[in-house]
Amino acid sequence: MASAPSPDPGPSGGGTALSGGTDLPGPHDTAPDLGFEYHPPTVTRSAKLLITGPFGVGKTTLVGAVAPLVLRMDESMTEASVGVDDLRGTPQKTTTTVAMDFGRLHLNESLVLYLFGTPGQARFRPLWEGLADGALGALVLVDTRDLDHSHDVLDLLEEYGTPYAVAINRFDDAVEYPLDEVRQALDLDGSTPLTVCDARDRDSCVRALITLVEYLSARQLESRP
Amino acid sequence: MSGPRRDPDVVRPYVRTGGRSRPSRDVRLETLVIAADSPLQGLEPDARRVFAVCRGGVLAVAEIAAGLELPASVVRILVSGLMDSGHLAAPVRRSRADAPTTDLLKEVLHGLRSIA
Ligand SMILES: Nc1nc2c(ncn2[C@@H]2O[C@H](COP(=O)(O)OP(=O)(O)OP(=O)(O)O)[C@@H](O)[C@H]2O)c(=O)[nH]1
Numbered sequence: 078m079a080s081a082p083s084p085d086p087g088p089s090g091g092g093t094a095l096s097g098g099t100d101l102p103g104p105h106d107t108a109p110d111l112g113f114e115y116h117p118p119t120v121t122r123s124a125k126l127l128i129t130g131p132f133g134v135g136k137t138t139l140v141g142a143v144a145p146l147v148l149r150m151d152e153s154m155t156e157a158s159v160g161v162d163d164l165r166g167t168p169q170k171t172t173t174t175v176a177m178d179f180g181r182l183h184l185n186e187s188l189v190l191y192l193f194g195t196p197g198q199a200r201f202r203p204l205w206e207g208l209a210d211g212a213l214g215a216l217v218l219v220d221t222r223d224l225d226h227s228h229d230v231l232d233l234l235e236e237y238g239t240p241y242a243v244a245i246n247r248f249d250d251a252v253e254y255p256l257d258e259v260r261q262a263l264d265l266d267g268s269t270p271l272t273v274c275d276a277r278d279r280d281s282c283v284r285a286l287i288t289l290v291e292y293l294s295a296r297q298l299e300s301r302p
Numbered sequence: 303m304s305g306p307r308r309d310p311d312v313v314r315p316y317v318r319t320g321g322r323s324r325p326s327r328d329v330r331l332e333t334l335v336i337a338a339d340s341p342l343q344g345l346e347p348d349a350r351r352v353f354a355v356c357r358g359g360v361l362a363v364a365e366i367a368a369g370l371e372l373p374a375s376v377v378r379i380l381v382s383g384l385m386d387s388g389h390l391a392a393p394v395r396r397s398r399a400d401a402p403t404t405d406l407l408k409e410v411l412h413g414l415r416s417i418a
């Protein structure tokens with residue numbers, strides 16, 4: 078299900094705008110109305126960042142605050158579940174469909190950035206392979222009212238080797254803890270950036286993303302011979 | 303051969319992708335593609351839909367999945383097959399300024415600063 082917050086009409090029925098030829102589509106071959114715009118033809122490259130964190134921490138809110146277009150896609154996830162299937166004793170597998178939202182923003186004429194809202198609970202591990210692969214890094218949102226629920230996501234990031242920065246999404250009723258205490262509670266490495274943001278506020282989210290990419294950039298410089 | 307299938311969805315992605323369970327090439331959610339000038343004929347229904355939608359312009363794999371309401375893992379496999387058969391291709395770079403930068407992170411940083 079695609080949802081486009083902007084009312085841009087887009088090149089609807091883009092598939093009907095074929096440049097003639099003998100291969101005219103039949104009635105079922107018309108490209109469906111996507112409900113959102115294609116990229117301008119100058120866009121040829123993409124980059125991906127993950128926006129992750131525990132349940133309900135504000136991932137979707139942040140993606141919507143930063144990206145002018147937010148879409149939703151389904152991903153299917155196959156897990157071995159408890160119990161065995163029939164007498165043969167083969168492990169039973171269940172397939173779950175998970176809806177994931179992602180935002181896109183054009184950073185210059187040719188480069189588009191994708192922000193993937195990525196659930197950070199351990200049970201979503203099967204989704205991570207496809208998400209973490211190729212990601213430049215991740216911004217981890219945490220809620221100081223419930224830091225314990227952030228350990229799963231930090232484990233997943235370590236497992237997939239995705240570099241990350243942490244941003245406290247400050248909720249109105251949350252007590253303000255000194256950053257050092259939060260850093261300790263999360264057992265963060267001294268070099269991992271830790272900032273504060275408001276997932277509803279675009280500027281503060283863009284600043285948190287800048288902090289992340291500055292860190293990624295510095296890290297890359299260091300690792301060069 | 304196997305026991306009763308409790309969940310028909312287990313077989314569906316496999317069937318929908320013509321028997322493949324992994325992409326044949328490195329196709330990621332953010333990979334951009336556009337349709338080449340190839341005929342639709344001979345494509346399976348889902349591949350045909352993906353190809354048809356890509357005729358409208360440049361899209362990322364995740365956007366094709368969103369627009370067609372197909373699971374992203376299925377779209378990754380279909381797109382890789384369509385790239386193998388020449389139906390889809392990476393968008394063509396138009397200028398030298400568009401060349402892949404040696405420093406993508408710096409470019410992303412610059413872009414984010416420009417919208418801050
Ligand atoms: N007060 C306050 N509320 C927020 C903030 N960020 C998010 N919320 C609210 O918290 C709730 C959860 O936010 P979401 O953005 O849906 O969180 P999420 O991480 O995407 O949640 P899941 O995808 O379900 O894990 C929503 O009702 C938001 O409106 C914030 O900074 N301050």
Ligand SMILES: [Mg+2]
Nearest residue numbers: 136137138194
């Ligand atoms: Mg969400």
